[in-house]
Amino acid sequence: MNATEKPILPEPRSVKKQISAINFTKKQVLRVARLLLIVTPIAFSAPAALGAPAVPFKGQGNGHDLAVVPQADGIHISAVVAGNATHLGHFNEKLDYVLAYDFVHFSGTATFTAANGDEIFATFYGSIPGFSSGIFPTPYSSTFTITGGTGRFQNASGGGVITGQDFGNGLFNAAWIGTLNR
Numbered sequence: 001m002n003a004t005e006k007p008i009l010p011e012p013r014s015v016k017k018q019i020s021a022i023n024f025t026k027k028q029v030l031r032v033a034r035l036l037l038i039v040t041p042i043a044f045s046a047p048a049a050l051g052a053p054a055v056p057f058k059g060q061g062n063g064h065d066l067a068v069v070p071q072a073d074g075i076h077i078s079a080v081v082a083g084n085a086t087h088l089g090h091f092n093e094k095l096d097y098v099l100a101y102d103f104v105h106f107s108g109t110a111t112f113t114a115a116n117g118d119e120i121f122a123t124f125y126g127s128i129p130g131f132s133s134g135i136f137p138t139p140y141s142s143t144f145t146i147t148g149g150t151g152r153f154q155n156a157s158g159g160g161v162i163t164g165q166d167f168g169n170g171l172f173n174a175a176w177i178g179t180l181n182r
Helices: 015-021 026-050
Strands: 055-071 074-085 089-099 105-114 119-127 138-149 157-168 171-181
Touching: 055 089, 055 157, 074 105, 074 171, 119 157, 138 171
Parallel strands: none
Antiparallel strands: 055 074, 055 171, 074 089, 089 105, 105 119, 119 138, 138 157, 157 171
């Protein structure tokens, strides 16, 4: 091409022509709007729902029963534990659980309280196979699930396993390892 020739370009379309070329029906616009209403909250809540990556959560403590009350569905036990754990430091824990009348299976709830008052809530279930024999110490194990909390643990989740020994006379210890998402 020499300097006197003009390049051949397509005729520019006016903005009005470009906009009128986009012909959406009212139904299509409503579909897109509904999709945005569904996707936008999910997109913005996903990072919060996913939270921070799971971090190790482990600890140990010593506990004792406060109350043991036989009821129709099992033996209701309230207990407290004091110990140390990752992300909590020194903690106090309140347990409320039921030991089934097979004297093996138990389940309940736990509230861990950190020194600053922040709490982690958990549920647990497990077994203590040697309890019915009355020979102590006897080992037990359980699985726990973190269900929430307060303060920096408000949206906490996670879980793991607990192992420990029941020494009889309402005394026990516990150690756990798991993960915490907050």
